[in-house]
Amino acid sequence: MDDDVPLILTLEDSGSSASAPFGDLDQEELPNENGGSYDVNNDASSPAAGDCCAQQSSARHNWEMNYQEAAIYLQEGENNDKFFTHPKNAKALAAYLFAHNHLFYLMELSTALLLLLLSLCEAPAVPMLRLGIFVHATLELFALIVVVFELSMKMRWLGFQTFIRHKRTMVKTCVLLVQFIEAIVVLVRQTSHVRITRALRCIFLVDCRYCGAVRRNLRQIFQSLPPFIDILLLLLFFMVIFAILGFYLFSPNHSDPYFNTLENSLVNLFVLLTTSNFPDVMMPSYARNPWSCVFFIVYLSIELYFIMNLLLAVVFDTFNDIEKKKFKSLLLHKRTAIQHAFRLLITRQRPSGISFQHFEGLLRFYKPRMCARERYLTFKALNQSNTPLISLKDFYNFYEVVGLKWKAKRNREHWFDDLPRTAFLIFKGINILVKSRAFQYTMYTVVAVNGIWILVETFMLQGGNFFSRNVPWSYVVFLTIYGVELLLKSTGLGPVEYLSSGWNLFDFSVTLFAFLGLMALAFNMEPFYFIVVLRPLQLLRLFKLKKRYRNVLDTMFELFPRMASLGLTLLIFYYCFAIVGMEFFAGVVYPNCCNTSTVADAYRWVNHTVGNKTVVEEGYYYLNNFDNILNSFVTLFELTVVNDWYIIMEGVTSQTTHWSRLYFMIFYIVTMVVMTIIVAFILDAFVFRMNYTRKNQDSEEDNGIVLEKEISKEEVVGIIELYKRSSAAAEAAQLQQIVLQMDKYGQMSAVFLGRRSRTKSDLSMKMYEEEIQEWYEEHSRKEESQTPTQEPASASNSSLKPRSLRQRSQTVI
């Protein structure tokens, strides 16, 4: 055990008393080949004393520290945390550990959500959720205090200097301060004032650990902004030119309300950019002179069909570029993290690789819930040279391998292989039936017939009570067929295999819903009627038939997390605008509010009697208001869809000032940015995916990443010995099970399969295969040039430079 001393002792410049006392001992055992690279430790070394036993236990302690720091490095690499936030001493480490677990993350998230949800209850509140000022202000203060606690933990971890240099955290602190003051003012005055700063609350959400994707999206949006703004200026420039032109051309026509002043001309051309007032804006001048349509056709062709597409092209191009750069920097960041971790896990005696013992120690910190078998399999999967050590080159695959889920490769093909003969034959028959093409196509036919049936049935129903007490027999018939299919499939394939396919899961849930719908019909439970109408979703199964649809739907599912995060980003923008809108426009719009404006009809609510009948004439647009946050969200969605948005704008403007238009116009431009990014993202993802499938047409089915590893009995026994020696009984017992299993089947070795789904990163790895090598070379060249003369002796592992980083982080502080 004595020669098993880490090459580097972590946290050496801290007050940690555990590692420092043995600085001398380390120096004694210093091997020749690493002598030059170890002087940092000496600086921190203090007079040492200790007997052999203490020495051993402290070496062990040292190793534990190293494992932990290596695990932290790897986590930082994975999460793309910059290394300058790496904890630098024991106190920082404690704070780091405290702030990096799911409980803390959940606290962060729920505080942020609480703050955001408060807008439901603060005036102007959703009527049902209205709370007293005292209540919601107290709640807010409480949430803010929790945020203060979180920030203080972060400060402890980062240290004051780094804390101040961390922009996002500083912004958060400032916002926190403002919110604090305002909350106290509200409590003291017992009345709410104009609090636009509430819009800043979403910063707390953005800063959450779980919202990393949102942060990335926001960064990407801001990075795409400069070219976007350039083209936007071009767009606005043409708008101004056409506004002047339109004013000169059409203002002599007094029946044309759209161009009578330059301001109107500008506003209407802005609205025309969204096509929202077309063709109305053209009509008065068109009625007078048919050739005036040329003005509008030219304007729309240039602005809408050319420059708007140009905008998309520019954003798409920038987006593409950023995606690649992001992938590159993440890849290199991970590589650096792995280098740091590697440096911490090798011993002075064997600097060329990591032994299983230390690898296992690392995994205990990096993935505490991994079982012993998986740890060993991960080690085996990484170790491609069949030596007892993992070299740095092998270790570079760490992130790809550590995500694999390991399973023993079944010798049995079906779940029913162990059953008695008769049962086996029955299940085998079902299995063959279920897998036959005839069965599949029969089911497709049934689904198609069901689809047509539903359509015809619905078409026959014209009004009246659809949900009669009698359950229609067709519903029962089809549901029975689906039920039988479900049963056959799940017995024929085995429940586990059945549910492992996404499509089967979909079938299962739709059938379940249909069944629930039937229950609702049968027991006449009104609120669940809506389930009945979900029946047509079953038809989606038909799209399994064609490869393109399978591709599209697969991509859709792959994209889903990213789409969700983009949606969340959009919601955050909505939140900001909703708060501002509520502060300025709450209660401004009501029935018959805008009778003096050009959009009076849309806001009309007249209740007059014709003969003996009451006729209600409703414009309904007064419903699109900013009276509470839910209404605001709906209104903002309507503004996003753009059609007829000018009616909402004009309604509000007629009740307030002209300057209100700025709010709506800015909102339009912001959503345009976000929407363009979303379009660019979808474009990019699909085009990327299609290029990928085109490049890899040979590998038809895409089952994710699969790795096969065989381990022999001796190996396992050896590992058990190792665990027993280090008195890890639980792990040893776990592995003993594998040996027992092998004995039972009389095998000398067992084969395991490691599996995980393919991520975008894997695809990118394959797409940029050639470039990646260049990046690596460039990266290591750059690193070398940054530390040209400091480490002349460490020729054997020149690509490892944790010390240079350490020095850098010291100079930073």
Add this chain to the structure above:
Amino acid sequence: MDDDVPLILTLEDSGSSASAPFGDLDQEELPNENGGSYDVNNDASSPAAGDCCAQQSSARHNWEMNYQEAAIYLQEGENNDKFFTHPKNAKALAAYLFAHNHLFYLMELSTALLLLLLSLCEAPAVPMLRLGIFVHATLELFALIVVVFELSMKMRWLGFQTFIRHKRTMVKTCVLLVQFIEAIVVLVRQTSHVRITRALRCIFLVDCRYCGAVRRNLRQIFQSLPPFIDILLLLLFFMVIFAILGFYLFSPNHSDPYFNTLENSLVNLFVLLTTSNFPDVMMPSYARNPWSCVFFIVYLSIELYFIMNLLLAVVFDTFNDIEKKKFKSLLLHKRTAIQHAFRLLITRQRPSGISFQHFEGLLRFYKPRMCARERYLTFKALNQSNTPLISLKDFYNFYEVVGLKWKAKRNREHWFDDLPRTAFLIFKGINILVKSRAFQYTMYTVVAVNGIWILVETFMLQGGNFFSRNVPWSYVVFLTIYGVELLLKSTGLGPVEYLSSGWNLFDFSVTLFAFLGLMALAFNMEPFYFIVVLRPLQLLRLFKLKKRYRNVLDTMFELFPRMASLGLTLLIFYYCFAIVGMEFFAGVVYPNCCNTSTVADAYRWVNHTVGNKTVVEEGYYYLNNFDNILNSFVTLFELTVVNDWYIIMEGVTSQTTHWSRLYFMIFYIVTMVVMTIIVAFILDAFVFRMNYTRKNQDSEEDNGIVLEKEISKEEVVGIIELYKRSSAAAEAAQLQQIVLQMDKYGQMSAVFLGRRSRTKSDLSMKMYEEEIQEWYEEHSRKEESQTPTQEPASASNSSLKPRSLRQRSQTVI
């Protein structure tokens, strides 16, 4: 001259008497190395007789035939005409030459345009252009007869067999037949019947030689259709599901007119796809239950924001792929054409290359208007080995080099270098001033001030007579400044250099327009007032300041031809729909026509008196009709813009049947296809361009392709001798001029610059550099495998296989 016999005699299997008699002679002079590849000629040979002189002149005649055929091959390569339409005998050649010149093309185009323009005069005609039935039917018959003539020429050229196999021509013939019959019926009945077939007239336009770009666009659209339709089905499928759902959810609400039947539900969700009835369609249900907005939000998110973008992604991807394939096939086609031409231009004695004499002969046919100097320079530019022959490898660059415009490289830097000293100094000063940054930025400032001035001035003018007799002094001042700038620049740089820049040309024309506007103001010429409002265009100059704008605007100009052809393609679709629309919906819509429908307001025209004032309440939508072809075009443009298109649809539907909706929905889908293609095209072009500039960042300025060649006096004298021997006095005299010029300046050689602008093809060549080599190899491998054993003797030029093509074309017939 005797050894100068072409390796191949063209058109040998025809009745041409010129080449056949010397078949024997050819056989006599057959060199060993090409013996095997020449047996085709023998089949056609007839008993021969002739003295030496006749032999020489016939050899000459043979060469002329070869030049012509080689030129035809090269033209076919350039125009992407398939080789199976290659003229096969002298009669075909005559027809080919007749049908391939600009006069014939113009006839084609004008006939097609005449046929299309007839729709202006046929009922329902544009009021001013109405013609009697007899007149327009006669005109139509006349145009159709011209088309018959064109087709008969084509048949003569192609031969009956090929003619029938040529799809486009066959379609044209069928359409012609139908049109002919209908025109005669109209003439006989003296009244027009429902003639939807008029929509097919655009085929005549599409088939024009000048509309090749439109044909390519159409092909691209049709090629993109299959994936498009797949996604469209997905879109419609979700629409149907949501329609059923919407019907079940909202039809119990009797105040909701949008979902009361399944048909309404479907139509309204289709319209919602275009966002055109949002948020109105949501309002009745939203008023009853706020949560019903979820239905619409989900629907729009899936359909509009996801599947529609998916559609774009799929089309964009297909488009990209097609563009690359098209480029590849065109490139290989050109290469084959060059191989054929090369084979026709080498002699049996020197099969490794083309001498200048024969190259010159080729150019006489390929580019008759090229002068002798340019021919020689082209030869020099192609000939990279400095031998007297052009090898095949050099000849492959033919298309790149032949487009160059040659100019003597000036020894003088400025146009005023030859002027007397004083004048020289003055102009030199102006030159320096004009090129200085200070001058440029001063001008930008002036333009910016002018822009703000115009804006403020327009803002101050609120109504009233803008075009007063007094010319505003600011106008005169700014115009004077621009005039002075124009003068300084054109004198400082020289008029030729000044106008060679696109930006200067733009400045010049805008200033000219402004001057004309001033004249119009001064002399009070009403109809030219519109010129005044073009003044703000001057502001576009400000966009020169930033590189991204320069890039964007340059790309815009490069894209312009392609954009125009896409626009024309769209117009062709418009034409078809306009004809159909006119046949069905002419006169259907009029003021107050639709009082029973839901869109009655939009068609209202009420003229009532309030007090003593007449108030006109106009809905104006009756103007969006199909009463004549011009109105139809405007209506179709409004449908393309999509906003409020359902008002037009509902108006027409309320006056006709429900089935009219099909017309509008199909039109929407067609324009969606074309528009998506246009967006994909713009995206592709810009992204391509941006990638290109990113790849070639070192070459900052992009001045097109420039080639420099030096020719010495002796060379020129030698060429003059050659021309004199072949008694081409005009060419000799031309070249003599160069010699005189050289003598004047006492030079022994002159340098010439060849210049042309960069085309998309050049960019693609550079982008796909690596792949192109693969394509070439693959191509030549494929060719070899197609003719595995036929030409064992011709090992020296194995990549040349015109004979195999000849054989193929023979088997085709």
